[in-house]
Structure formats: structure tokens, C-alpha cells
Amino acid sequence: MDVTNLDAKWALVTGAGSGIGRALALAMARRGADLVICDLNPEWLAAARGEIEATGSRVIAAEVDVANREAMRAFAEEVHGLIPAVDLLVNNAGIGIAALFVDHPLEEWDRIVGINLMGVVHGCHFFVPHMIERAQGGHVVNISSMAGFTAVGNMTSYNATKFAVRGFSESLAGELSVHGIGVTAVCPGIINTPIVRNMTVYGPDPEESRRQATRTFTRRNYGPERLAEGILSAIQGDKIVAPITIEARLFWKLTRWTPGLVHWINRRASKRLAEETARAARP
Numbered sequence: 001m002d003v004t005n006l007d008a009k010w011a012l013v014t015g016a017g018s019g020i021g022r023a024l025a026l027a028m029a030r031r032g033a034d035l036v037i038c039d040l041n042p043e044w045l046a047a048a049r050g051e052i053e054a055t056g057s058r059v060i061a062a063e064v065d066v067a068n069r070e071a072m073r074a075f076a077e078e079v080h081g082l083i084p085a086v087d088l089l090v091n092n093a094g095i096g097i098a099a100l101f102v103d104h105p106l107e108e109w110d111r112i113v114g115i116n117l118m119g120v121v122h123g124c125h126f127f128v129p130h131m132i133e134r135a136q137g138g139h140v141v142n143i144s145s146m147a148g149f150t151a152v153g154n155m156t157s158y159n160a161t162k163f164a165v166r167g168f169s170e171s172l173a174g175e176l177s178v179h180g181i182g183v184t185a186v187c188p189g190i191i192n193t194p195i196v197r198n199m200t201v202y203g204p205d206p207e208e209s210r211r212q213a214t215r216t217f218t219r220r221n222y223g224p225e226r227l228a229e230g231i232l233s234a235i236q237g238d239k240i241v242a243p244i245t246i247e248a249r250l251f252w253k254l255t256r257w258t259p260g261l262v263h264w265i266n267r268r269a270s271k272r273l274a275e276e277t278a279r280a281a282r283p
């Protein structure tokens with residue numbers, strides 16, 4: 001899809017209240033798109049709405065939990081009562097959970113699968129049929145992650161959902177190509193957003209783990225605005241899988257060429273984490 005000029009196009013972004021979703025919604029508005037946005041957090045949603053409207057774009061905003069099937073159905077009905085279909089569908093809303101598998105409550109599995117995987121499925125289920133019916137093409141972007149092809153310890157549920165989003169997207173890309181609709185699984189590396197602050201952490205010292213992760217994200221210093229431009233290029237190039245950032249591109253290659261090396265790195269990192277955890281647990 002040509003995204004150089006998005007005048008008269010409608011783009012939908014889930015989780016648009018913060019980070020990547022907010023930056024991408026704004027980048028698309030600056031290219032002329034009108035926006036449909038949703039988020040769980042009403043204050044962040046209102047702030048994003050204000051920023052987008054300041055560009056001159058129209059906004060339909062709704063407080064919606066992407067994991068809630070009936071809420072997503074009602075949201076889609078509201079949107080399709082106003083416009084026939086969206087041109088760009090961005091399933092971005094997501095959460096992180098850092099936990100060893102043995103510490104990971106099953107209820108938290110339900111929560112992360114509900115948001116990170118079923119949120120993407122709900123977005124596609126309720127909005128794609130209208131794109132097909134309108135028969136004017138379009139593009140679907142599902143935000144996976146570098147963790148959608150590189151597995152690391154302490155992130156079993158995040159890895160599982162992000163691998164699933166990539167697999168789902170690669171499958172869907174074939175089906176929707178018949179209708180002239182592109183699908184991209186975006187796989188970013190480390191992006192400096194509030195995701196770590198918003199993340200649930202299990203372990204002996206969650207605050208310290210969060211502080212360490214925040215430091216890594218801040219030092220990496222790759223902002224969501226820069227990622228948003230990368231996502232727009234991936235749509236323009238009709239990429240099915242788009243690893244963006246140098247670490248994501250590197251690991252995309254390593255997982256194919258030398259999977260043994262990636263597994264070795266994972267084991268080393270897990271060993272270090274176990275040693276740190278044991279040290280922190282000592283009185």
C-alpha cells in the first residue's frame with residue numbers, strides 16, 4: 001500500500017495511548033490519515049486524541065479492552081456505522097510479563113494471551129471482513145517483536161504470544177493477498193517506551209529488575225517515532241515480516257543461520273539470571 005500520502009484514508013491503531021501505537025498514529029496523521037484509536041487507559045487515550053487532532057485529522061476514539069471480545073465487537077459496529085472500512089489496521093496493544101515459568105501464575109497466562117494474541121485476532125476478525133467487502137485493498141499491521149523469533153528465558157509467555165502473532169500474520173498474509181490486502185508482522189528490537197514501566201515483573205526484587213530493564217531501554221535510546229517511520233517503510237515495501245532496529249535484524253539472521261548460537265546465548269543469560277536471583281534472595 002502506498003503510504004506516502006494518507007489523505008482520505010482511515011487508520012485504526014489499538015493501544016494508541018502510549019509508546020509505539022501513539023507515535024505511529026501521529027505519524028500517520030501527519031501524512032494525512034484520519035484515525036480510529038482505542039486504549040484501555042482513558043487519560044492516555046484523551047492525550048493521544050488531542051495530539052492527533054492538532055494535526056488537523058479527524059479522530060474516533062474509544063476506551064476498549066482488545067482482549068474483550070464483546071467490547072471489540074461493539075467498537076467495530078460503532079466504527080462501521082461511521083465508515084465502510086478502515087484502510088490500515090494496526091493491532092498494536094500489548095503488555096509484557098517478566099517471570100520465570102515456574103513463578104508465572106496461570107491467570108497471567110490468560111491475561112497476556114488475551115491481549116497480545118487474542119487482541120490481534122479480535123482486531124482482524126472484526127475489521128478485516130469489511131476491508132475485504134469494500135474491495136479497495138488496504139494493509140494490516142500486527143505488532144509482534146524480536147521476541148517473535150528469538151526466545152529468551154524469563155519471558156515464556158511474552159515469547160509464546162509474539163511467536164504466535166508472527167505465525168498468525170504470515171499465514172494471514174497469504175489469504176489476504178488474494179484481496180489485495182497486505183499483512184506485516186512488525187518485529188521491533190528494544191524501543192524506548194513505557195512498556196517496562198507498565199510491565200508485570202515476578203522475582204525476588206521486581207523493582208530492581210524493572211530499574212535494570214529501564215536502564216537498558218533508555219541506553220538503547222531508539223524512540224517510537226523512529227520506529228513508526230520504519231513501520232511505514234515496511235508497509236510501503238509490503239514486507240510480511242519486518243525486523244526493525246539493528247538488534248532485531250541481527251537476531252532474525254542468527255536464528256536462521258546459527259540457531260545453536262542463539263540457544264547458547266539464551267542458556268548463558270538464564271544462568272546469569274539464576275545466579276543474580278540466588279544472590280538477591282540471600283539474607
Ligand SMILES: NC(=O)c1ccc[n+]([C@@H]2O[C@H](COP(=O)([O-])OP(=O)(O)OC[C@H]3O[C@@H](n4cnc5c(N)ncnc54)[C@H](O)[C@@H]3O)[C@@H](O)[C@H]2O)c1
Pocket residue numbers: 014015016017018019020021038039040041044064065066067092093094095096115119143144145146187188189190191192193194195196198
Ligand atoms: N517497546 C519495545 O521495546 C517493544 C519491542 C517489541 C514489540 N513491542 C510491542 O509493541 C506494542 C506496543 O508496546 P509499547 O512499547 O508501545 O508499550 P506501551 O506500554 O508504551 O503501550 C502499550 C499501550 O497498549 C495499551 N493496552 C494495554 N493493554 C491493552 C488492552 N487490553 N486493550 C487496549 N489497550 C491496551 C496500554 O494502555 C498502552 O497505551 C506491544 O504489542 C509490545 O509488545 C514493544
